[in-house]
Amino acid sequence: MTQPLRLGIAGLGTVGTGVIKIVRQKANLLAARTGRPIEISAVSARNRDKDRGVPISGYAWEDDPVALATRDDVDVFVELMGGSDGPAKAATEAAIAAGKDVVTANKAMLAVHGQALAEAAEKAGHVIRFEAAVAGGIPVVKALTEGLAGNEITRVMGVMNGTCNYILTRMEDAGLPYEKVFAEADALGYLEADPNLDVGGIDAGHKLSLLAAIAFGTQVDFDAVELEGIQKLSIDDIRTAASLGYRIKLLGVAQMTGRGLEQRMSPCLVPADSPIGQLQGGTNMVVLEGDSVGQIVMRGAGAGEGPTASAVMSDIIEIARGTRLTTFGQPAAGLEKARPARATAPAPYYLRMILNDRPGAMAKIATVLGEAGISIDRMRQTRHDSASAPVVIVTHKTSRDALDAALAAFGGTGVVLGEPVAIRIERV
Amino acid sequence: MTQPLRLGIAGLGTVGTGVIKIVRQKANLLAARTGRPIEISAVSARNRDKDRGVPISGYAWEDDPVALATRDDVDVFVELMGGSDGPAKAATEAAIAAGKDVVTANKAMLAVHGQALAEAAEKAGHVIRFEAAVAGGIPVVKALTEGLAGNEITRVMGVMNGTCNYILTRMEDAGLPYEKVFAEADALGYLEADPNLDVGGIDAGHKLSLLAAIAFGTQVDFDAVELEGIQKLSIDDIRTAASLGYRIKLLGVAQMTGRGLEQRMSPCLVPADSPIGQLQGGTNMVVLEGDSVGQIVMRGAGAGEGPTASAVMSDIIEIARGTRLTTFGQPAAGLEKARPARATAPAPYYLRMILNDRPGAMAKIATVLGEAGISIDRMRQTRHDSASAPVVIVTHKTSRDALDAALAAFGGTGVVLGEPVAIRIERV
Structure with a gap:
């Protein structure tokens, strides 16, 4: 397997640029680790002429991501555009139909269309990998799909939206009200174009639903996630929680109960001295619990060029090495929808x-x-x-x-x- | 690929028993996740008649692990005997020569003979996987070999010997001298047959040398690890460190420097409120740092039946799914020995x-x-x-x-x- 693995990258924002940099700067390391060269054939983005700090003139250009996804000289379609529908979904579907493997960082698309896309890809004998879609640089999809595959997973938890964690941390540290810190985060470029994706818990809920599908062997079901954002949290609550020894975090919890699958993403009080309680700023943390392994905690950067590109690269390297995994850890066609259970487990x-x-x-x-x-x-x-x-x-x-x-x-x-x-x- | 994957398990101590339990109790889950049945053909141990709480009469018995490793009805030789040489090495070599894949939890064997074994296995087209050899249930070998494979790794750190961490934690909590807590740990069965493997830092040093080989693409070189155990630590040091805001941990650090590869396993003072400082009892923590991903921290149980069996199973599942990885993340034949650098990086x-x-x-x-x-x-x-x-x-x-x-x-x-x-x- 010494022929090059050829990438077509759609979306040249922060992450896409980061991926191009790694492919260019680490060609020897990647070839040593995969046994073959990794090359970029073509790229696509909204604006061809933007200066991205990395040369792209050596790659074929496509205005249309669908055209990119179906090029003969592309083995892997790398989807970094985002958005649950529109061009991202059209190009991903086209890539699968054209016999390509897909690597994507798009949690929204997979949370909404993951089941259908996985079935289509697996039927065609192709893979969809999405390490970068959940918790940025933390290799949690791999840990759950592979590292803990001998376990019955009992619970998955996580703080998986760095922007929300930044806002909550900053409110406490600076004693500022939500509106003020929200405006700061906006000015710093931390918020999605639709900020409700962040502060409404939707983005983190997308991620939770993907982890839950792998963990419990069920169809990804974002609609069943009980969502509550951080918009209503007041500085009074944050201060009062602190005085009681707690911090407020936007925490996701997924667990299979006797009544069905519980998935919730909502503000929770956690002990201030717990690992999750101590999480500062944009850092993410995921907690995986299995019947054999007990509790595994993983912490790392949840966003940003380097960490997210690192996760995209791990999927590309996996494909370059010839590893062929099902999207959610077992054949998608056999996954059933879990009965959604309202989060009624007693708690203080x-x-x-x-x-x-x-x-x-x-x-x-x-x-x-x-x-x-x-x-x-x-x-x-x-x-x-x-x-x-x-x-x-x-x-x-x-x-x-x-x-x-x-x-x-x-x-x-x-x-x-x-x-x-x-x-x-x-x-x- | 629906034919069963057939295991031959050598060594039926805690971990071997744990693996048998998972294979028996989770047959359906494992088949769903790998697409094929996982079966045990034969087992081997020192004592056939010991009650292990799990029936083994349905499996063929071999007194000789070499005979087990070369059976026609074994696809994967699962080596859980331990020891750097002797039967473990002989059976592993025989398995490779007989065309089997190998899954092992044996850090000592790989730290000493890993390079030769990896070359032999890869030449024959077979794999050696060893997730359970490092940090128990934490999927750190996978995280480093695959999850962070797009990174140049800058540093690997870890607390990877639960027994030492138990002793140090207990000394501080109970205000007891080393000798007393050592005797307690011995009575609790926490120590290896040769306790120097634990308290001398050798076991943790083995693990560090394996991670360093993957991280830096060099031949595993345990002899180059600067080793210092915890035997000389006094309760006075632990108390004094605490009064200064520190805890003492047996900490492994591997990093590539301009002068060569630095590998050390030694007691260090770390801030008491840092994640490593807060590590209690037998829990392990590994910190991986890469140029793109930044810092990834992983925490979990470093030993015990469930966690270690979970790691062994992840390797078995990987092979059952058809994933074929090189032992240390790139072809062993191409790995060079790093120049060992004395740990001279300045520190307080x-x-x-x-x-x-x-x-x-x-x-x-x-x-x-x-x-x-x-x-x-x-x-x-x-x-x-x-x-x-x-x-x-x-x-x-x-x-x-x-x-x-x-x-x-x-x-x-x-x-x-x-x-x-x-x-x-x-x-x-």
Whole structure:
């Protein structure tokens, strides 16, 4: 196998540029590690003339990624355009139909169309690899698909959106409100074109659904992910959580339960001194739990040119070495859709609300909780000058149903002002 | 590829038993993930009649592992006996000669004979996989060989001997001296038959040399690892380090420098609040640094039935899926021996010594350090009742040569009682 592996790269943003740099600068290392040269035949992007700091004039140019994906001199179509539909999907489908392998960093496309694309690719005898789609440079797709393949996976967790983690870390460190830090992140170019993909938890939810498919041998089912973003988190919650020994993280959890597959991506309180609690800025962390291996924790950069290009390269190298894996770790045609289970596993909760400060207010709240079967671990009312009293309650383990019942009943007490905040406390 | 993959397992201790359990209990999962059944044809061990909690009467028995390794009904020889030479090596060589693939957990054998075995296997078109040989359940061989294969690796670090980490953690937590905790670990069965393999740093050094070979594309060279065990560490050092904000860990570091390949396994001070500093008990941690990916940290159980069997299974699954990788990530025949470099990269050091408590003693020490070009970051003499004064010094960055010169010169001052302790402080 000494003939070169020929790439067609669509999308020359940060990651695409990073991949070109590695292929150019590390030709000898890559050939030594794969036993064959890795070459770029052609590239495609929206703007041909942009200066990317790396010469592309030696590669054939295609305006149309579909044309690129189907070129005779391309063995592997490297899709780095992004977007769940549109050109990325059209070109990927065309590549598969034309008999190419596909390497992609596109979590949105795979979360929505992964099952159909995998079936098409596997039927045609071709592979789709997507290490760069989840947690940037952390080789977690490989760890889960291969390293832990002898395990029944019991749980997958992760902080997988660096932008959200940056915003939450910065809010705490600088004591700034969400809106202010969001504007900063925007100015720094940290946000997706549609910021809701980041702060709404969608991007991280895409990643979680891909890991869940591999972990539990089920069809990727992004629609079943319970999503909650970080937009409603206040600096008060972050400060209060800190004073209780917690940090708030946008945490993804996927686990197979007796009731079905639970997938959720939502803000959670985690112990401030836990590995996830200590995660700063754009760093990602993924926790994999298997029945034999116990807990494996992986940490690394979740985004950026180098880390993401590193992950893309690992897929290209895998194909160059002749390794042929199914997309999700077993034949896609045999995967079934899991019954989605609402995340009802009992957990302690953090509650924050403003009470109308009059005699008996606290008793009414305590009564509602007691009637819902929720017992209180810690409760504190902070000093206040106005007629409204901020109250924080940490409950013992309770079901989400009981909690929802209590939240609904608070309204009837006449003493709760505004909407109470309820955040799950996760054991990590 | 639907014919079964047939295993011959030599060595039925904890790990071998764990592998048999997984193959028996997860037949369907394994078949789904590999596309073919995984079966055990034959087993071999020292004692046929021992109750292992798992039935082995359905498998052919061989007293001689060489006979097992060469059976016609064995596709993969699974070597779980251990030991760098003797039956493990003989059977592995026989397996390769007989056209089998090899999966092994044997770090000692590969650290000493890995280059020759890899060349023989690759010449014959067969593979040797060894995920379980390094850091137990952590899929670090895969991460380094495949996940980070697009990187020039700049540094590999790790705490990879759970027994040593248990001893050090326990000394600090219980305030017990080394000898006492060593005896405890022995009673708990945590130590190798030759305990020096653990506490002398040899086992961890074996693992480091294997990672270094993959990382830097050089022949595995265990003899070049600078080894220092934990036997001389005193509870005083552990306490003093803690009071300065550090913990002592048996830390392996491999990096390619301008002077050659540096490989060392030795006790180091690391910040107590760093991920490595926080590592408790038998847990392992490996840090991989690459020019594109930055830093990847992996944590998990470094030993035990489940985690180690999980790693063995990942190699078996890899072979069942048809993946064919070279032993060390590139063809063994092309690997060259690296020039070994003494670990002379400057670092701060922790020094502890007992001074004869008389006027001018401290001045003499400070003069020696100054003349060696070593500047002092922190220095403290603790209260004492006798005529001997315990002194602790934290230096600024200095070379090992300068430090050795100072250590040698202390003897001539006439004020240093006994042997000073010097431990490197590592940035992690």
